[in-house]
Amino acid sequence: MMDSHSHCHSHSLPLIQESGNISSSSRIRLLLANFQQVLLGTKLAVLFPAVPLAVVASHYHFGNVLLFTFSLFALAPLAERVSFLSEQIAYYAGPTVGGLVNATCGNAPELIIALMALQKDKLEVLKWSLLGSTLSNILLVLGSSLFLGGLANLSKERKFDQQQANVNLSLLLLCSQCHVLALMVGSVSSSSSSHTRMSLDLSRACSIVMLITYFACLFFQLKTHRQHYDILEDSSSDNGDSSDDAPVIGVTSACIWLVLMTTMVSVISEYIVGTIEDASKSWGMSVSFLCIILLPIAGNASEHAGAIIFAYKNKIDIALGVTLGSSTQITMFVTPVSLIAAWIKGIPLDLDYKLLETGSLVMAILIASLILQDGTWHYMKGVVLVVSYIVIGFLFFNLGTTF
Template identity: 60%
Template structure:
């Protein structure tokens, strides 16, 4: 006869201390608890990796980053290092913009606007600082000038062209007030570039210390430009924020939310900034070797190639918003970035060079300053009536092709058939990219 205890008769389970639950028993009964606890960090990392690294179509260029490091480590050739670093910077620049937007969801519009102003052109700023450290002043001037030209002609022109083709029989409308403010600041920056140039030519035969006077004028102008940019930030975020409200309302209509956490975005941003610094150092160190090897002038590489990489994020975002018939945002992206470079990064570079004992002025030479002046005038004239169609975008885009050809043939020993090939490839590539994007968004 079986003997039963009181607890068994009353169906009372033994206390938890009496249950001899081993880890294997827990795993069998509740396997998800162990898996969740053990792999939660890995899951978060994989989720962030999917959003940050593989969340862009430019992810196919990420392998160029380790290849550039390997090429530098084994000294495989300075032109190869330059080319791989240039390719690697393209997705990094776009992802930095993405991460900045993610952080802005948590910080609010004021801090987010300042953060965008600082990190939106991180690639150009890092390249400029590294070039200054190596006393390559011309590389700094050319790359910053090229960024302004790229934003005003290539980015804005492509956006207006794609938006016009997507709305072929219609005119797109935008608020010209925002464009007017940016145009005024760009004209102020142009004045600060023209005065040292005219000063040098007008007084070249009268003063022996004309270089010192030009440098002093440039430094004073740079301080004025920084004050003007600070006033612009205050104007945009505080006193006249209603001018830029349309852009924020359009963005809020999309209902987009942050896809990764604040600290995850911040950590990724720091890591990618460090990688950008490494690749930028490779680029600055190998740009002369690439120029000599390819038979292309440093001015073409700095003014045309580098800004295309640095403005990849602005280019993609501006075109997408133009397709959605949100030209106010497209103008804010393209002209806002050009204004940041002209009124913040350029004078900041002059001031930083001043503190480093390097003589950098605002005299960008006659040809370069002339291209800048014509670009700002053409852009301001194009945006004066508050309407847009594909013809305006096409003209701006073709202006960029002409300026690119100008710097391509400058100090280039091999022109002839190569310039024709370059023009054909440039125009064909542009048309192909625009057609692909139109097809994707119309059928996506």
């Protein structure tokens, strides 16, 4: 929560920027103020030095393992700032366009990493990174939120809005159906070439359907049932948090900073994708473990913390919106967009995540669906989700460096 000085400051900055006659000293002050808000306005700012260190490590060839380490730390603040800047732009764009901006940019780092992996023809890394982001949100973040929030609010009524959760969970179940069918195609095909062809055709058809369904969901949230979601958003402004909703920089500055931050995310993502195999061998961990467990934790650190804080404040509907909403964006938007991009480039990317990965995804979605079906929450439900994540993490950690 911002103090009174920063609250006043947040209202003055856009007004200063919009005035036509700004002196040189005012421009400098505005530039410094924007710099302070964007680069120092997050607790993850302590990790920003990792960004130039990663660039230097790449330029002077300090070694792929060191480069991967710096890049992993650099991804956390960059991803958080991309999310922050998209929210700033959304404030000026209005509810509908703003909602689209947030929906598109909300998981921009995951999409960029996926496209970088696609560019380098590392299809397994692409699949693992998207799977990891989904599992992290459904099990680790949601589980931690329910656990810590449940312990902090033992004496309060613990119910949540089921409509919001059911919409997201139904989309996640649809996604799991597409992945299971792509996996099962192999059991009915007569040859490997036939299997590949059938799997590709099915996956591409599913990706189109998933995208259409995702945009239908956006229409549902932003138009026909917006009043319901407005109630949930308004609750985040209660208890003196309303100052966080005001923009702290102007729309032009936000757009410029967003382009800059997204460019840096692209550079860092390219480093990560290019060095992850060497880090796997050096650390004695499987590539799948790094992609499914470590990478999502670094990329979504701020989002994770935000969801847990909301649950701690007994605002579980917002925590559910963050975790399940992010999972829905990854499975129903980022995944099909990656697949369609591969289709355009002639790369045979499908929805067949293989048996272990598909099983982990389906079980995670089923466990979350069962836990949330009655509209109540307590810390024991969080324990179940977190333990499920630990078991999956141990599975991929135990596979060795060859997987």
